[in-house]
Amino acid sequence: MKKKWLIIIGGLATVGIVTALLVYFFVxxxxxxxxxxxxxxxxxxxxxxxxxxxxxxAASSTRYNGKVIAITGLLSSVEITDEQVVAVFEIDxxxxxxEGIRCVLIPEKAEALISIPPGSSITIKGHxxxxxxxxxxxxxxxxxx
Amino acid sequence: MKILxxxxxxxxxxxxxxxxxxxxxxTGHVRFxxxxxxxxxxxxxxxxxxxxxxxxxxxxxxxxxxxxQFEKALMQEHFNExxxxxxxxxxxxxxxxxxxxxxxxxxxxxxxNVMVEGDLTIKGVTKKVSEKGTFEVKDGKxxxxxxxxxxxxxxxxxxxxxxxxxxxxxxQIDVDVNLEKLAK
Numbered sequence: 457m458k459k460k461w462l463i464i465i466g467g468l469a470t471v472g473i474v475t476a477l478l479v480y481f482f483v484x485x486x487x488x489x490x491x492x493x494x495x496x497x498x499x500x501x502x503x504x505x506x507x508x509x510x511x512x513x514a515a516s517s518t519r520y521n522g523k524v525i526a527i528t529g530l531l532s533s534v535e536i537t538d539e540q541v542v543a544v545f546e547i548d549x550x551x552x553x554x555e556g557i558r559c560v561l562i563p564e565k566a567e568a569l570i571s572i573p574p575g576s577s578i579t580i581k582g583h584x585x586x587x588x589x590x591x592x593x594x595x596x597x598x599x600x601x
Numbered sequence: 602m603k604i605l606x607x608x609x610x611x612x613x614x615x616x617x618x619x620x621x622x623x624x625x626x627x628t629g630h631v632r633f634x635x636x637x638x639x640x641x642x643x644x645x646x647x648x649x650x651x652x653x654x655x656x657x658x659x660x661x662x663x664x665x666x667x668x669x670q671f672e673k674a675l676m677q678e679h680f681n682e683x684x685x686x687x688x689x690x691x692x693x694x695x696x697x698x699x700x701x702x703x704x705x706x707x708x709x710x711x712x713x714n715v716m717v718e719g720d721l722t723i724k725g726v727t728k729k730v731s732e733k734g735t736f737e738v739k740d741g742k743x744x745x746x747x748x749x750x751x752x753x754x755x756x757x758x759x760x761x762x763x764x765x766x767x768x769x770x771x772x773q774i775d776v777d778v779n780l781e782k783l784a785k
Contacts, residue, residue, distance in 0.1 A: 488674040517691055522667060522681075537628065539647060552625055552650060553783055560648065585648070585667035586691040591627065593648050593665055 489583075491596035492562055494524045496581050502529025502545045506557055509587040510548075517586055526581040526600055527557060533574050541566035543580055543597065552590045565598035572599075622655040622707070624743050624780035631664060631776050635769040642676060642768065644669040651778045653743065658702030660717060662695040662776075684758050685724050693723045697730075705736055712737045717747065723756040734776070743780040748773065 498520065505527060509516040532546035532554075540560055547556035559580050561569055572578060582597030629649030635642040649664040666687035671677040681687040697719015699705075705713045718731045734747030750771045753760065760768045 484673075484675060486674050488677075518688075521688060521691060535628070539630075540628070542628070552627065552652060558627065558648070583667075586665040586687075588648075588650055588663050588665050588692060590650055590663075593668060595648070595668060595670075 489596075491524060491581070491583050492565055492598040494581075496526035497523040499526045499528070502527050502557055503547055506545070506547045506555075506592055509592050510555075513587050513589070520584045521586045523584055524581060525584045525594060526579055527559070527594070528577065528579045529557070531572060531574055531576050531578045532556070534569055534572075536570070541569060543569055543578070550590060555590050557592045557594065559594045559597040561597050568599045621657075623783040624653040624655065625783050626651050626778050626780050629662070629664075629776070629778035631662075631774065633669070634773040634775070636773075637767055637769050639767045642671070644671045644677070644680070646670070649776075649778065651745070651780060652783075653699070653745070653780055655702070655707055658699040660695075660697050660699050660719070662778075664693050665691055666693060667691065684753075684760070690724045693721075695719055695721045695730075699736075705738065707738055707741075707743070710738055710740065715745075721751070723751070724758060726756045728755055741782060745776065745778045745780060747776045750774065 505520075505525070509520075527545070529545045531543060533544045535542040535544060541563075543559040543561065544554070545557040545559075546554040549555065559582055579600040580594070580597050581600050582594035585593045585595055587593075627650050628647055629651045631646045631649050633644055646664050646669045648668045649662060651660075651662045653660050666685050667681060669677070669680065671680065697717055700716045700718055701714075705715070713736045715734050715736050716731070717734055718729070720727050721730045722728075730749070730751075732747055732749040734745060737744040737746075750773055752771050753768075754770065760770075
């Protein structure tokens, strides 16, 4: 009789511990999304995409903010600092200098960008964080081959 | 006489325009930090736009809330979905002035104390703020730094009772911007 109870309690305890571990790893400690593997929610052309935000920021934000976007366009320049590598599509001039789309690269994916000459057509995908009245910003970006 | 006054006008305008030097960055860094006995939470935003007008002292910041990066994905999700509702309020802004702009010699390397006043808008709520900071003038660039606190409830950010012990009521904000001359 006693043995049966021990088995039941032992079984429940194991289920409890396993559940706690699963919650810890998959919920509380869940990993950040790997945007380099994510399928794009939208595939857009750089100039048209920027103009959508410039013309109607509210509607474009609702449509694109927080989504994975794949942008195709002519790469204007690459900004490299100690902290990050940014691919820039310069589309117009404004109060802050150039205006357009800025794509912050996932550090491991930045090297692929450095060998691409400015003026080349590239497709880059990432997480759209929004429009700050000057540029549309994408983060966690990687080049799409 | 007319030619002379026209020349004077053009000359004055030319000087006026030349002196309206703007310093800008698109990669300013804002970090916020919450510390409680339960846990420390911090997030970094490295896509901050900032502009300083050398003549008027006008000083503006603009950042996207979704650009704040947290170590824990779940925390980032809660921050965006529940606390700041970044879908509804994508941007946070500061529009103000360096009140003692005349104290700064932009041609002379050095660290200057600055007083900044203006409107801070987070989650659609605007409050007047007045904070201290420093400008380091270094070879024609301006490194602006400031650390100050904001009370989350001042901006309509409600912390649920369940996590009240994990998130501080007063959040520390660190600003670090490398401003460079905007090429004409």
